[in-house]
Amino acid sequence: MTTTHYRTCPLCEATCGLAITTRGREVVEIRGDKDDVFSRGYICPKAYAMKDLDADPDRLRTPMVREGDRWRAASWDEPELRFLHLRPMGSSEGGIWRGRVRHGSGQHFMGTGPLYMAASALFRATRPPYVVGGLGMAWGWLKSALRGAPRYEDREFRAFLRRYQRACLLRGKRRATAELDTVQEAIWRERAHSSHRSAPARTRT
Numbered sequence: 001m002t003t004t005h006y007r008t009c010p011l012c013e014a015t016c017g018l019a020i021t022t023r024g025r026e027v028v029e030i031r032g033d034k035d036d037v038f039s040r041g042y043i044c045p046k047a048y049a050m051k052d053l054d055a056d057p058d059r060l061r062t063p064m065v066r067e068g069d070r071w072r073a074a075s076w077d078e079p080e081l082r083f084l085h086l087r088p089m090g091s092s093e094g095g096i097w098r099g100r101v102r103h104g105s106g107q108h109f110m111g112t113g114p115l116y117m118a119a120s121a122l123f124r125a126t127r128p129p130y131v132v133g134g135l136g137m138a139w140g141w142l143k144s145a146l147r148g149a150p151r152y153e154d155r156e157f158r159a160f161l162r163r164y165q166r167a168c169l170l171r172g173k174r175r176a177t178a179e180l181d182t183v184q185e186a187i188w189r190e191r192a193h194s195s196h197r198s199a200p201a202r203t204r205t
């Protein structure tokens, strides 16, 4: 028997909606959630790849604690568990600059506007990796814009994203997101109700 879980992709700021089908512990399929107010069914290959990542026999399945030269597995509620982020965000492939440029290009693809991108890059420049992170993001966006790189074809989604970004610039991200959550709440509640009313619709065999 399979079950579909609706989640938000944690991999980048686009926060796309995911519909994850599982059979027991196994992830059977990951699709875009068509009802997600942000992404409307769009997901990128990174989200699809989470299925393989989850099934990878070599992936870490528990937090690892480094003690001197050796690593040991630790349980989630280990009282002395310590996390040390050695790799800055966005530096997974080819280093920080490449990762940040890729992020900027991705933002251009999704439809992020120039003002929001500039504000976002300025903000990021004040966080590690200082300056270079923000510069890389701005350059990635600008390079894509100058090249006339294709954008996500859903104009409605791009207009929606710009409205949200304008609200972030005018009222702050926290407030804009809270307002959006209020709108989304009705959709989430309706989903939860219909899920209870018609469980077989969300649980397929």
Ligand code: SF4
Pocket: 009, 010, 011, 012, 013, 014, 015, 016, 042, 043, 044, 045, 046, 047
């Ligand atoms: S663009 Fe890709 S990685 Fe980013 S939130 Fe959407 S699916 Fe996840």
